[in-house]
Amino acid sequence: MFKSKSKIVMVLGLILISLVGGYLTLQRKKTEKANVSKLVESLNKAFADEWLAYYQYWIGAQIVSGPMQSEVIAELKEHAIDELRHADMLAKRIIQLNGIPILEPKQWYEASNCGFLVPTDPNIKKILQQNVKGEQCAISAYKKLLETTKDTDTTTYQMIHEILANEIEHEKDLLNLLKVL
Numbered sequence: 001m002f003k004s005k006s007k008i009v010m011v012l013g014l015i016l017i018s019l020v021g022g023y024l025t026l027q028r029k030k031t032e033k034a035n036v037s038k039l040v041e042s043l044n045k046a047f048a049d050e051w052l053a054y055y056q057y058w059i060g061a062q063i064v065s066g067p068m069q070s071e072v073i074a075e076l077k078e079h080a081i082d083e084l085r086h087a088d089m090l091a092k093r094i095i096q097l098n099g100i101p102i103l104e105p106k107q108w109y110e111a112s113n114c115g116f117l118v119p120t121d122p123n124i125k126k127i128l129q130q131n132v133k134g135e136q137c138a139i140s141a142y143k144k145l146l147e148t149t150k151d152t153d154t155t156t157y158q159m160i161h162e163i164l165a166n167e168i169e170h171e172k173d174l175l176n177l178l179k180v181l
């Protein structure tokens, strides 16, 4: 009698443990899914920034005018290529995470962290200053992303680390040009 009672208690205990285990796994999966979709959203914001940064440099290189024009144009074009490469890296990572990179260019403005500074003045210093602002914004956005991913996603962390190093270099290049103008 005692034996069968304790057996029932044991079985009930096991059922309870397995139910709690299942519930916790489900909750963990839900949290992981929510975290990944939040990360994809942040990566898409950075993706929008990169396209706008690409255009900021590209259009700046077309219209800029002033001293050292050819050196500045070469630098702006080089940075534009880097920004496009960053957009490419971000799109690939978003897809790896089962997300979709922003499909419509008009959403770039809405999603962007850093926006776009319309280069109405082609003065070489003004153009460079606008690009410095863009880089400073990108650096702070990537630093936040680095913090978000450092303990949770090594692949994204390493990619952001690489992009951030480029943005810091870009800012330095622009500030050096502004110094000699």
Ligand SMILES: [Fe+2]
Binding pocket: 050, 053, 082, 083, 086, 138, 163, 167
């Ligand atoms: Fe970039």
Ligand SMILES: [Fe+2]
Binding pocket: 053, 079, 083, 135, 138, 166, 167, 170
């Ligand atoms: Fe940059």
